[in-house]
Amino acid sequence: MRSHVLRPLFVAIGLVIVILAVRAFVVPADFGIGERGYMYGWHRQSNEEEWRQIAVKYRTNAYCKECHAGKVESIGRSPHGIIPCEECHGPAFNHPKDPPTLTIDRSRRLCIRCHAKLSTPSSARAEIRGIDPEKHNSGAECSLCHDPHHPNLEELKRHE
Template identity: 80%
Template sequence: MKSHVWRPLFVAIGLVLLIIVVRSFLVPDDFGVWERGYMYGLHRKGNEAEWKKVTVKYRTKAYCKECHAEKVESIDRSPHGIIPCENCHGPAMNHPEDPPTLTIDHSRELCIRCHAKLFTPSSGRSKIRGIDPVTHNPGAECSLCHDPHHPNLEALKRHE
């Protein structure tokens, strides 16, 4: 064979060997090794102690329900019941020890993520009532007119 065929082959083999050598230095020995044998994944037995030191930033709706049961049950009966509390109220990392850290996102952009009208509906997202953000009260926060904890009540009031 001519050298123009061998040179790229040697380069490719060299790159593969370089990757194997670099990987042996960068990837920990216990990566992917579990009780059941070798498995791919992000879990390593060697760093469990590190992960135990990490402070949990987000909690679950069950955590919120411990103190705010009636609010959580109320919103669970609405279309917004599928949305985690922290999507609007921010991470509950230090709540209730430091309540002021729990901020509520009143921004219009938060609501528009789901409630912007889709002009070419192609998914389940198209079943959500949408508005044209350019013409529907531009610049105003949605919560000035709409209660996100009781979105069905707003619809009933408009149709009375």
């Protein structure tokens, strides 16, 4: 009966030893080192320069506001004001140096992500007005009839 307890114990101890041995070889020595260790997330001091070399792909609405203040303020007062500009217009990487890279996604699937009617609403997402994408102008882009910068709530209510 003694072996029934010892065998699983030895297996567990063996697994712990294997995990610690693998960790010693796989995890860099400077991982998590800092004034407060792991407190601020996964960090490796030796790759800080690598991260500095990566160009920022997405900016904030504040970046867009530098040149497009009127549009940003206008949409900020609308129901779509919480959505970052780059959600529809794409990443601002290299903009305004190369404006053609900033394209607008006019596909239905972009709008349907939030505006498809939920069959089983169970979250705050259910508070967003939804449509049946199969029945509501299924072949057309949403922006042909709806201006995303000025969404009209009364218009959305009619399509429920």
